[in-house]
Amino acid sequence: MSTSPPHRPPADKIVMHDVNFFYGAVQALHDVNLSFPDRSVTALIGPSGCGKTTLIRIINRLFDMYPDQRATGTVLVDGEDILDPGINVARLRARIGMTFQRPNPFPMSIHENVAFGIALHHDLSRSEMDARVEAALRDAALWDEVKEILDHSALDLSGGQQQRLCIARAIALRPEILLFDEPCAALDPVSTARIEDLIDDLRRRYCVVIVTHNMEQAARVADRVAFMYLGEAIETGSAEDIFIRPKDPRTRDYVTGRFG
Numbered sequence: 671m672s673t674s675p676p677h678r679p680p681a682d683k684i685v686m687h688d689v690n691f692f693y694g695a696v697q698a699l700h701d702v703n704l705s706f707p708d709r710s711v712t713a714l715i716g717p718s719g720c721g722k723t724t725l726i727r728i729i730n731r732l733f734d735m736y737p738d739q740r741a742t743g744t745v746l747v748d749g750e751d752i753l754d755p756g757i758n759v760a761r762l763r764a765r766i767g768m769t770f771q772r773p774n775p776f777p778m779s780i781h782e783n784v785a786f787g788i789a790l791h792h793d794l795s796r797s798e799m800d801a802r803v804e805a806a807l808r809d810a811a812l813w814d815e816v817k818e819i820l821d822h823s824a825l826d827l828s829g830g831q832q833q834r835l836c837i838a839r840a841i842a843l844r845p846e847i848l849l850f851d852e853p854c855a856a857l858d859p860v861s862t863a864r865i866e867d868l869i870d871d872l873r874r875r876y877c878v879v880i881v882t883h884n885m886e887q888a889a890r891v892a893d894r895v896a897f898m899y900l901g902e903a904i905e906t907g908s909a910e911d912i913f914i915r916p917k918d919p920r921t922r923d924y925v926t927g928r929f930g
């Protein structure tokens with residue numbers, strides 16, 4: 671008789687302790703404690719302005735580009751505090767891929783969009799580069815649609831294709847963490863379904879964090895859902911916990927549509 675190994679939940683890839691965030695004098699996050707397991711999808715939900723985008727921008731230190739923005743607390747990635755001023759930010763960012771609400775392909779060909787970031791980090795032959803570009807486009811479920819038009823401008827693709835190209839661009843750098851900020855905000859239902867299928871595939875290999883306004887989407891794609899409100903992380907659990915058995919009255923009011 672064969673015995674299967676005991677099921678272990680994936681370890682936490684990112685752990686936030688008492689994180690606060692400031693835009694100048696405005697405090698946007700208050701003592702956030704949240705963790706994000708590896709090889710799973712965590713959805714951040716909550717009303718507009720509650721701090722979802724602010725929170726994911728901390729993970730790749732995107733806020734460093736703005737002198738008046740600062741974060742306090744600890745954000746451990748594989749146990750290392752990425753808020754430590756001594757951290758190598760370029761190396762951190764190479765481990766993290768991010769996409770935004772509106773797809774933002776470079777004004778270059780489809781092939782160049784994916785190859786550009788790879789070329790910054792690796793000196794590959796033409797055939798090695800082509801193989802890397804193809805693998806990333808396949809992983810982003812875009813290859814079949816673009817394999818004959820790799821030299822065409824990325825700006826000629828549809829919005830949904832552009833978003834998958836941006837995901838391919840992120841995956842091509844072989845990150846460990848993928849941050850998706852409302853990846854379907856600008857997409858039609860068919861493109862949205864394709865991105866959701868893609869996220870379903872990506873969960874096997876990455877720590878995925880997705881910001882979404884769409885509760886059905888969170889329920890479809892997420893292993894865990896975190897509800898945020900007025901800059902605080904209120905409650906985290908499975909989609910069922912959050913949508914069917916919320917513990918906090920603020921979560922209940924949000925998921926039942928009383929606000930937001």
Ligand SMILES: Nc1ncnc2c1ncn2[C@@H]1O[C@H](COP(=O)(O)OP(=O)(O)OP(=O)(O)O)[C@@H](O)[C@H]1O
Nearest residue numbers: 693696698716717718719720721722723724725883
């Ligand atoms: N550049 C900025 N300067 C000052 N305040 C900001 C800035 N960006 C965001 N904020 C404020 O920080 C708070 C959190 O904003 P954030 O964009 O993180 O929320 P969100 O939950 O992602 O919202 P949405 O769902 O509308 O995208 C809001 O009160 C917002 O007004």
